[in-house]
Amino acid sequence: YGTAHAAMVCIHSTFGFRGALRETARVYGITESEISGVTKKIPYFFGESKNALGIADFLATHPRTRGLHLDPPWPEIIERAQRIVGLPSSIGTHPGGVVITPGRIDEYVPVEISAKGIPIIQWEKDGAEDAGLVKIDLLGNRSLAVIRDTLANLREQGITIDEMRWEPTKDARTIELLARGNTMGVFYVESPAMRLLQRKVGRGDFEHLVIHSSLIRPAANKYAEEYVRRVRGKPYRFEHPLLRKVLAETYGIMVYQEQVSQVAMALAGFNAQEADELRKVMTKKHRRARLRDFREKFFGGAGRNGVPSDVIERIWNMCMSFSGYSFCKPHSASYCQVSFQSAWLKAHYPAAFMAAVIGNYGGFYTTQAYIGEAQRLGIKVYPPDVNKSRRTYVARGGAMRVGLRQIKGLSEGAVTAVVESGLGESPFKDLEDFLERAQLDEADAQRLVLAGACDSLEPSLNRAQLIWKMKCRYRGRADRYDAVPPLKSNSRREMLRAQYRALGFLTEVHPITLVKTTRPRGAVKIGDLREHIGSTVTFLGWGVTSRTVTTRYGEGMQFFTFEDETGLVETVLFPAAYRRYVRCLGWQEAFWITGRVTQTFGAIVVEVREVRPASHAGYAQS
Known part of the structure; x- marks a missing residue:
């Protein structure tokens, strides 16, 4: 179409707490290192939505910053920064939204050129849709490059995969890998939450993976736990007979976006257009006003169909779990095709696969975490060499060589x-x-x-x-x-x-093996935790990644992934432990973790009771 007829959609960024503090502090001449020392304690995106707390209250009460003393002019900086929280800060480029017009695009919508030379319209995606513009989402997918590079590496080694006859969804070794949750590096299913769900369910077939990839969403945790019980044989009944046809394949639980529409039509008599509008409103940020009207119509229609009010309430709450973001089944199914291709390559050619993952800048984890996974898979990792290295990582047999770009x-x-x-x-x-x-x-x-x-x-x-x-x-x-x-x-x-x-990592050993520390009596390796279910143990763990959530009572808690040379483990810091230890925890550092080893549906999680930083040899900080 050419740039005269096409442009990317923009995004309007606003100041959160971190950005507001940083911009205001710069005006006061504060050094970047001092600014970062304050802002790094504030979670990303905090303050970008409407929060009850201001910056000053957050710093005074949040477990990560409580007790933090800031000398003048910081109190004045904080007061002035609060005034710009929520105001527009910049215009950016949407990751995938493209608008195409029959005539010149600047005759339909204002256009500007981004810093990288890409034409972008000055309206966000919702405004573009409301104006009737044709918007297409073209998403870049790093894992397609991983698959491409893995296959190219294998061809160099004389191994050719016939992609026209390639059927990874039918491969037993791939299905087993997915069922075990050994999916670090595998597209779409490598997050800690997804790996835990895979282990709990113990299913690695395509049909279940499609369900799982849509079930992992912020507001659906309680439904995920119930789903696991049902898959593992717990008897259940549908909330209402009218839902049997709609929810049969997902064990009576709403998983996909289109099921919201289907439930509204089957239960409450919505027509197709109304049902699709409800689906769209569910996923919008600013939805409260319109949602009240849909709720009234949903309850009224379901009531006229003889559905008891308490059942309507439970079904409506299940619909509410789709707030924020969720996926339709075709989206999840197409992504899971890529997941299976990735998993097949990891199962059969782990060195070539991990080399491509790291060479394409990983995904959910740090490079050190992927190197650790490669070492646990028995892959020999060779350091960069001017005679043997290429730009990026390359594998040969069961070994891989670090690329020069890593330096x-x-x-x-x-x-x-x-x-x-x-x-x-x-x-x-x-x-x-x-x-x-x-x-x-x-x-x-x-x-x-x-x-x-x-x-x-x-x-x-x-x-x-x-x-x-x-x-x-x-x-x-x-x-x-x-x-x-x-x-x-x-x-x-x-x-x-x-x-x-x-x-940024070590090729021969895991950094944790070099930590200078006094080993407590009875300390165990992560790979041996399964032998201590129900017991309180201590282990040395290297921080890999974390996720902070808020409980229904408004308290913070954290899920933290640790590793050593023997394996990975998921841990949870409930609110009391989170308040006490959140300030000392971090990634790319070693900690002595004490906690109770629990097992739920075969998945191991450690409930953290104590955290002690291990004394480092100095390489991580130097």
């Missing part, structure tokens, strides 16, 4: 120079040959040496000696190039620390 601070130009200067020629013979052919600036060359990517060029020299030779060359001291002094080699711990600084 922190290394310019894209340097990555290109190293890769292209090594193509079509013999490998770099030594450091001098490498520097001559790659023609890097000194800073990039030093980053490569410190990351260990030049170790194989001159194995008889340590990195300090390689740095010495490199600096001689860049300073024009050819007379001293071969007179390498006997510089001291780094210790193993120092080498690992340098690698952590350069890459």
Whole structure:
């Protein structure tokens, strides 16, 4: 259609607590490091919706900030920042909304050019739809790139998958992997909540996976637990006989968006247009006023069909669990096709798959978490090497090599120079040959040496000696190039620390194995927790990811994922533990966790009672 007839939809961003504080503090000349020290304690997006608390009240009462002392001018900054909370801050580009028009698009809607040169309309998606514009959602999906790169890597190894005859949904090993919840890296089903649900249900077939991918949504937790019981054999009755046909495939529980419409038609006599309007209103942020009218019509129609008022109330509450966001069945089914392809590749070719996951910048977890998963799968992870690495990760057999792009601070130009200067020629013979052919600036060359990517060029020299030779060359001291002094080699711990600084993870071991700490008597490994169900144990865990939720009583609680070299475990901090320990917990750090090991439908969760930071060797902070 061309840019004259098409543009992306915009999003209007507003100031939350973090953004308001940051912008106001900058006006006062506060340094970025000091600003970040305050704002990092505030959850993302907090304050962007209407909250009862202001910034000052939040800082004074929230468990993460309670007791935080801020010297002047911070009290004044906080007071002024509160005035701009909720005001527009910027215009951005919607991740997938595209508007197409028959005539010039600027004759229908105001258009501007984004910072990246993309034309965007100045209306959000709802305004575009209300104006009658044709809007298409074209979503970018990183996992399609993961599948593409995995298949390309396999072809390089002489393994070709016939995609026309590829049927991962019928593969027993893939179904088993999904049923066990061993899905880190697998598109759409790798979150802690999804992995737990998979383990509880114990089903990895396509039909159940489609249900599960729609069932995991913010307001549906109690229905998810009931669903698990029903799948595992608990007898149940439909809330009303009129719902049997609509909810039979989902065990009597509303899972998909279209089931809201179908229930409204079957139970309350809505016509198709009214039912679809109800479905749309359910998923809108600003829905309260219109929802009152739909509620009245729903209760009235269901009552005329002889449905008891208490049953209507329960069914309406089930409809309310679709607030915020939810999915229709075709959406979930199409996504699960990609999930199955991803899971099949992980089950059969784990090294190539994990290399592609990390090479495409992961998904739900940090690079260290994916490296840890690869190591637990028995995959050998090799560090970057100027003679063997490519731009990104690549696998060979049961091993993978870190890509040059992983090295922190290394310019894209340097990555290109190293890769292209090594193509079509013999490998770099030594450091001098490498520097001559790659023609890097000194800073990039030093980053490569410190990351260990030049170790194989001159194995008889340590990195300090390689740095010495490199600096001689860049300073024009050819007379001293071969007179390498006997510089001291780094210790193993120092080498690992340098690698952590350069890459953000360790290739040989999990960082937790190097933590200097006193091991409590009776401490266990995460992989052995299943042997201690019902007992209170202590283990050393590396923070991977977390999710904070609010209880029905307005209290905060947190789900936290930890790992060690033997496995992953999900933990829960109920409100009392959350208030006490939330300020000391973090990702990419090690903690001694004490808690009770519980098992629900076969899934292990530790209820945290005590958290103690482990003393680090220093690599994570250096």
